[in-house]
Amino acid sequence: MYEKVTLKHIADDTGLSISTVSRALSQTGKISSENQKIVFESAHRLNYPLSTSQTPVDLRSSINIALVTRHYTGEFYASLFEGFDKSTEGTKITMNLTSVSHTDKPTIQIISDLKNSQYDAAVIFLPEFTAADYMELLEFIPANLPIVSIAPIANPVMDTVTFDNYRGGYLVASHFEERGFKNLGIIQGPIKHSEAMLRKSGFIDYIHASDNLNLVWQFNGDYSFLKGKEAYENFKHSDVKPDAIFCSNDGMTLGFMHSAIRDGVHIPCDVAVAGFDDLPTCELYTPTITSVHTPYDILGKKTLELIFNRLKQSSTVQHSGYTSLVPVSLSVRESSTDLSNVFRKYYQELP
């Protein structure tokens, strides 16, 4: 059995009197800020039961933020988390990855419970959430738990920080034009995902605005590797073949290329390819893959700034629905540029 921790313990620990400790913890004025800091530090160290957020933000030794997502396999989530983690560098913020995949509890319940598990705020990435889900979430979460979404929604009901998906698609089309491709194709993401539609729109809008480009092939994907392979089969049997294809995410890019290469299709000579997400694999694959680069560390930095400000104001939480877009860029690689003989030799002298 643990002995109960009381003000007396903290008083002994800090050398102050019980009254001073009490005043420090209950924040009823008349206390020097140094001593207040000392008392909170001691209270935390001795494990005095303080309900969450009883400690003012600037006196905390650390701020805990949960990153809530659904799936985890693959590089995408590793990159996402790494970006957030990197952006906590030099701050007293601690990021934690929390799962909503392998559990019976409803997602909204999990997020609401964060408050009781010493979390100060939550970043949610749940692209499959509908407007109704968001509304329900807003109702249930504790009022003093700031939440920021990093998945775009058509009609944002809470603060959102997300990549400029529209511009990503736009950049790809522009790059294809620059490279001299004329007939373009797209493997789009799930229709219900807002960001998939934005990527598509950016791509198509550029094509329509240009005199040189035509959209000649389209395929509905779901972001999975296997759908990418399916897309290739569709492409293979299509009458009109695009010169260049924009895949809405790298998972499908990899699937498409995997099948294509096995079929003797040369990328980019036969068909050029560009993806979205710029996963580490893009640089490691053969050929290396052109992809829209999404700087997770900047996304993280922006998001944490937003949360930090929200925590400081503390008072009323407004889920204003303000969206902030993080710019993306294009990492141009071999899969969309003319190859300077890189693979000419490859497998040539085989029997």
Add this chain to the structure above:
Amino acid sequence: MYEKVTLKHIADDTGLSISTVSRALSQTGKISSENQKIVFESAHRLNYPLSTSQTPVDLRSSINIALVTRHYTGEFYASLFEGFDKSTEGTKITMNLTSVSHTDKPTIQIISDLKNSQYDAAVIFLPEFTAADYMELLEFIPANLPIVSIAPIANPVMDTVTFDNYRGGYLVASHFEERGFKNLGIIQGPIKHSEAMLRKSGFIDYIHASDNLNLVWQFNGDYSFLKGKEAYENFKHSDVKPDAIFCSNDGMTLGFMHSAIRDGVHIPCDVAVAGFDDLPTCELYTPTITSVHTPYDILGKKTLELIFNRLKQSSTVQHSGYTSLVPVSLSVRESSTDLSNVFRKYYQELP
């Protein structure tokens, strides 16, 4: 300002008397187990300040376990976390990924602090930790915070659950022999990592025990993609060339293959390759990559079992240094088997 939550609130909430609530929370006998459960549930819901682990394990609504690692980029960590998360399915355990990378705090400090952040236990994966580090860690961590390591150590001072790395290397050599390869090579991992040495030993011991096999080439790596590329350069200029190479992890496998393919080397015809970790990429690469499969979900399940038992005993924590090995298998793919013309066509008709 939040109103302070007292026993009275819980009494009103549950319909019980203050005395009963007090008895339930302080666990001084004479209380029915149903009511105790009800009281704890209510206390949690109303956010009554309970210092961590004041609630007995079987009455908790959830158990929080932290997975502490250093790096995060790449699929390896995503797979690791996914495995753990999967193994919490159907339990009331919640896993969280915690970083020790991007922070000024010393690692040991972070782990010690977990107790204060409502964590009930920790799983640590810190391959670079030395015996001295582990000893120091054991001294500093709170006595009632069970810790299990999932990185092998030569002389384990705390409970360890890890893959059978030795057997992994052994399996690869055995597979190479079966395939008819004679002269083998190895790109080994960092000498300071215990598991890297085990992988190497398993591989080499099999070779020595066999009459058909010779070890003709060796390279010291560090698990990075770039070292894999370096390894290829070394291989390229080496006089004796192995028929088949075991790369101690998939990062280096990818680096080696990347350079080799660009140099017109055919894998597996010119040189066969097998890796370790069986990352998702192994199946997506061209050619697909043979690799030692490490079942993270089973590792997770084993680890969580261990922790759960430890939490139930609660009393004295013994860091017994008991090691438990999770079996690995070999995922055989194209990079080490004779290719049935898969790439014959590829790039053949280029000018």
Add this chain to the structure above:
DNA sequence: AGTGACTCTGCAAATTTTTTTCATTACATT
């Protein structure tokens, strides 16, 4: 140097919260 306004602190009293004692009830066993 003296004065007053101010802040911060500790002691002790006041108040609140929690624990314990004790009587009562319900229910099972003999």
Add this chain to the structure above:
DNA sequence: AATGTAATGAAAAAAATTTGCAGAGTCACT
């Protein structure tokens, strides 16, 4: 029906926390 046991609430006791008050510094101004 008598006895024993466990669980509970009311009230008393104990413990913990907050508050009133006085004193000690500090600082600006005379």
